[in-house]
Amino acid sequence: TDRIRPLLAGNWKMNGTRASLDQIKAIAEGVKAPLSEKIDTLLCPPATLLYVATALCDDSPLAIGAQDCHSLVSGAHTGDISAAMIADCFGTHVIVGHSERRRNHAESDALVRAKAEAALTAELTTIICIGETADERDQGQTLDVLKRQLAASTPDGAASETTVIAYEPVWAIGTGKVPTSADVEEAHAFIRRELVARFGGDGEKFRLLYGGSVSGANAADLLAVANVNGLLVGGQSLKAADFLAIYSAFE
Ligand code: PEP
Numbered sequence: 001t002d003r004i005r006p007l008l009a010g011n012w013k014m015n016g017t018r019a020s021l022d023q024i025k026a027i028a029e030g031v032k033a034p035l036s037e038k039i040d041t042l043l044c045p046p047a048t049l050l051y052v053a054t055a056l057c058d059d060s061p062l063a064i065g066a067q068d069c070h071s072l073v074s075g076a077h078t079g080d081i082s083a084a085m086i087a088d089c090f091g092t093h094v095i096v097g098h099s100e101r102r103r104n105h106a107e108s109d110a111l112v113r114a115k116a117e118a119a120l121t122a123e124l125t126t127i128i129c130i131g132e133t134a135d136e137r138d139q140g141q142t143l144d145v146l147k148r149q150l151a152a153s154t155p156d157g158a159a160s161e162t163t164v165i166a167y168e169p170v171w172a173i174g175t176g177k178v179p180t181s182a183d184v185e186e187a188h189a190f191i192r193r194e195l196v197a198r199f200g201g202d203g204e205k206f207r208l209l210y211g212g213s214v215s216g217a218n219a220a221d222l223l224a225v226a227n228v229n230g231l232l233v234g235g236q237s238l239k240a241a242d243f244l245a246i247y248s249a250f251e
Contacts, residue, residue, distance in 0.1 A: 006223070007164060007207050007230035008247055009127060010043040010237025011067060011095060013115055018046050024053050026240035028060035031058050032102070032245060036061040036071045038251045039230070043237065047081050054090035059170045065093030065124070068101055073115035073122075083115075083122035093125040095232075097153050109152030127164045128153050129230065130191075130247030134171035142169075143190050149193050160205035165191055166232045172212025174234060181225050184210055190228035223249060 002194045010027075012020075024043060031041045042063045057067045057245050070080040086094055096119060097112035112128065119126040130149035131152055150165065167187050172178055179187075188208050195203030209224050211232030236242040 004205060004207055004229045005251055006039040006230055007042065007209060008039060008250060009065075009093070009095075009164075009166075009230065009232045010044060010162070011043045011098070011211075011232060011234050012238060012242055013067065013100070013234060014046060015238055016049055018049075018052075020045070020238075021052065022048065023156060023238065023240045024049070025033075025056050027243055028057045028062045030240060030244040031062045032161065035247065035251060041247065042092070043086075043243075044095055047086075050086065050091055051089040053082070059110060063092045063097065065127075066096065067095050067098065069094045069096065069115055069122075069124075071118045072087050073118070073228055083118045083124055084096060087122045087124060091124065093127060094119045095127045095129060095166075097129045097149070099168060099173060101128060103170075105214065109149055112153040113155055113211045116153065116163070117157065120157055123162075124196060125162055125164065126158070128158075129166045129168050129211070129232070131166075131168040131170050131212070137171065143244050144189060146187060147194060150191060151198075154198075160196065160207070164207045164230075165195070166209040167191060168209050168211035168232060174213070176213050178213050178218055184222065184228060188225065191225065192227050201230050203231075205235055214246060216242060217247045219249035 031206045044067050045064045066086040069083040096115040103105045116126045132145040134144050195206050207229040208228045209232045210228050214231045214233045217238050
């Protein structure tokens with residue numbers, strides 16, 4: 001997995017107004033060579049800032065993406081945005097199946113898969129999130145949950161060039177709790193095996209991100225774990241200084 005190009009992704013969730021554009025600009029300026037030649041970086045602001053953010057990042061390696069998309073291209077779906085609309089705003093990536101979407105909007109694996117298919121059709125790089133709840137972990141169901149979510153949320157047309165898997169234990173998101181390196185290693189090794197079983201040799205090349213309470217203080221340890229090919233960062237992506245500290249950990 002050493003040859004896999006890492007990805008650092010930030011997810012702003014429902015945070016950020018025009019006043020936050022200076023943070024995006026600072027991140028875009030901080031993501032620079034030589035490190036930016038070795039890793040990919042992505043920021044997913046709210047949809048309201050997408051178009052202006054892509055313009056701000058015109059001269060930066062920092063990619064801009066969205067946090068969700070609808071499964072259809074257009075139509076009578078008030079409040080939703082399509083993958084085609086994200087691409088139209090020069091967004092290049094989209095997150096699907098984040099646990100907050102699965103929980104707050106009752107998104108099923110089948111819906112997440114349909115969204116991922118729409119994203120692939122729009123030629124967006126798709127980050128599919130999976131992860132167990134605290135209860136599921138306590139009941140020893142972690143790998144069963146990962147197996148089910150991965151199988152049912154990932155389209156048959158997925159490939160390592162276009163699809164990224166993010167392992168985000170629900171209990172680690174926004175809580176300051178991070179699994180042990182051994183637990184991250186077990187989950188990522190399992191996801192890797194499942195991808196190889198389904199996609200053959202290409203399964204070896206998918207980027208597997210860890211997400212959940214990542215900070216500048218724990219990023220290097222997480223990146224040292226086998227099959228961790230990058231990080232998905234929530235809270236610590238809001239301020240440029242915090243996010244760039246995580247970026248530096250990829251050195
Ligand atoms: C996330 O929203 O994907 C996330 C990992 O959040 P946080 O880093 O704040 O735990």
